[in-house]
Amino acid sequence: MMLKMFGCLIACTFLVAAPAAAQENRPWPERIFVTIDVPFQPLNNDFSESLSFADTLRRTENVTFVAGYESARGALFDVGAGVRVANNFGIGVIASWLQRSSDASFDLKVPNPLVANRPLDVAGSVSGLDRKELGIHIQGLYALALGKKGRVMLGGGPSVFTTKQDLVRSIEFDTLPGFTALGFHQALIEEVERTVLGFNLGADITWRLASHFGVGTVTRYSRAKATLDPGAESGVRRAIDMHPGGLHLGGGIRLLF
Amino acid sequence: MKRMNGVWLAALASATLIFVIEPRVHVGQTQTLPAPTVDNVRFPSGYQASYTLLYTFDNYQNRQIRKVYGNPIAASVTPGQVFNFPYGSIILFESYTVLEDAAGEPLLDRDGRFVPNALTTIFVMRKERGFGADYKELRNGEWEYVAYRPDGTYATQPSGSGSCALCHLTGGSLTLTPQSRNVGAQWDYVFRPDLYFSRGSGAVPDGVLQHYVFVPSTIHARPGQTVTVYNSDQILHRIVADNGSFDTGIMAPGASFTVKAGGDGTVISYHCVIHTRVKGQVVADLPPIRSRLP
Numbered sequence: 001m002m003l004k005m006f007g008c009l010i011a012c013t014f015l016v017a018a019p020a021a022a023q024e025n026r027p028w029p030e031r032i033f034v035t036i037d038v039p040f041q042p043l044n045n046d047f048s049e050s051l052s053f054a055d056t057l058r059r060t061e062n063v064t065f066v067a068g069y070e071s072a073r074g075a076l077f078d079v080g081a082g083v084r085v086a087n088n089f090g091i092g093v094i095a096s097w098l099q100r101s102s103d104a105s106f107d108l109k110v111p112n113p114l115v116a117n118r119p120l121d122v123a124g125s126v127s128g129l130d131r132k133e134l135g136i137h138i139q140g141l142y143a144l145a146l147g148k149k150g151r152v153m154l155g156g157g158p159s160v161f162t163t164k165q166d167l168v169r170s171i172e173f174d175t176l177p178g179f180t181a182l183g184f185h186q187a188l189i190e191e192v193e194r195t196v197l198g199f200n201l202g203a204d205i206t207w208r209l210a211s212h213f214g215v216g217t218v219t220r221y222s223r224a225k226a227t228l229d230p231g232a233e234s235g236v237r238r239a240i241d242m243h244p245g246g247l248h249l250g251g252g253i254r255l256l257f
Numbered sequence: 258m259k260r261m262n263g264v265w266l267a268a269l270a271s272a273t274l275i276f277v278i279e280p281r282v283h284v285g286q287t288q289t290l291p292a293p294t295v296d297n298v299r300f301p302s303g304y305q306a307s308y309t310l311l312y313t314f315d316n317y318q319n320r321q322i323r324k325v326y327g328n329p330i331a332a333s334v335t336p337g338q339v340f341n342f343p344y345g346s347i348i349l350f351e352s353y354t355v356l357e358d359a360a361g362e363p364l365l366d367r368d369g370r371f372v373p374n375a376l377t378t379i380f381v382m383r384k385e386r387g388f389g390a391d392y393k394e395l396r397n398g399e400w401e402y403v404a405y406r407p408d409g410t411y412a413t414q415p416s417g418s419g420s421c422a423l424c425h426l427t428g429g430s431l432t433l434t435p436q437s438r439n440v441g442a443q444w445d446y447v448f449r450p451d452l453y454f455s456r457g458s459g460a461v462p463d464g465v466l467q468h469y470v471f472v473p474s475t476i477h478a479r480p481g482q483t484v485t486v487y488n489s490d491q492i493l494h495r496i497v498a499d500n501g502s503f504d505t506g507i508m509a510p511g512a513s514f515t516v517k518a519g520g521d522g523t524v525i526s527y528h529c530v531i532h533t534r535v536k537g538q539v540v541a542d543l544p545p546i547r548s549r550l551p
Binding site: 051053056057063065108110113114170171172173174175176177178179180183185188232233234236238 | 356358359364365366367368369372479480481482483545546547548549550551
């Protein structure tokens, strides 16, 4: 879905840009440009964990743990720069920073040691889980003219994401006498950091307002896969997949040198 | 004085027997103990349908549950006959392993009772005229003993049942005297008849009432935990909660009552209405069993 949207965006950009190119405007007159944007990440980027492992008491049944982490939608902060290498080609780098707080729900089912197939359940939610995501997007750039003052800069390349995500490491619960129920006590949260490699594709539209200043919009889709392990009290291995990046739509200022 | 002498003589005789027999038990196990070689007891097929469950005893030492049944003859015994069962009496106990936690402690259900895991053995004792002679010096009345597996095969053959007789003889010699009113011609001892006649719960005790005192006087429990207190005194007591939430009625020696601890920090106080200085309480001040997963 996202790739289709992005494809349409690129196609439209070419359609709009083509007449401008015909006017023989120079789409990239400056040597270096700097972008400062505030994009918005509108897509669903929630993720979840589903874990099942043998119970130490009732070995024929499994403990199951399911956690769902809500999307971290919201505004980012982008700073980037590009340098023309030859004609309409250049290279650039953009740093994007996302910091959001979201909620998670969990459901822990523990086999009842006294009764087969009647697991005890403790469920709830945790709020204020931080997600911090620094993306470094390296791009090969190609500029297309868009009228006399505008241009579209198409770019793409690898992205490196450093993600810090609060995860539910364990649920601390009380077992009521007779194993009649579990009482939730607290959720133990662990911040897990992971650096992973992904990719990015994007289009930057710049509208020059002065010789060294302009405004623009940014459209970028980036994605990577990070597998996180917050550890476990029971020693079981965790592997929680989440995807840094997403669709970033926004605008900002352009400094041209 | 004569009675006391009888008790001491019986205890001494039993101790001597144990002292003499113990090396034989260690060296040759049960094969060296005198015992019948023929199964006169026989596996009591269908006992679940026709026998009466007398009581259930949680054995903390052996991590066992013992469900004790009697056939109609044995179950008809009154407290006055308890150490002189009629011929034809058959008493058995089912021995279950129990569910344990990671530390090997028995798990308890909501009533504070052990939870059965698997039925492993059925120990059967049967009393008939002339039974038990082959146990010789270990003879305990006219009982013979055999242990079976649930499928009816032998867990302990008749020839290995000398240890059963020895244990009953020891229990009887510590409890009974020749002057005991109901003792037959020889020892005729069964374990813990008070659990049946006084309706003791059989749970592991959290406290006892003895010599007009609750020991301990304060039972510390987890919130919601069920605790069991036995009347180990030699007189009747009647325990009521100070707030009137329970009344045990008259409790004979061996009887028990249970108290379910309240929420965190709550105190349930109780006293004997017959003996007003006999007071106790259950305080819910132990931490809950807390775990972390995953």
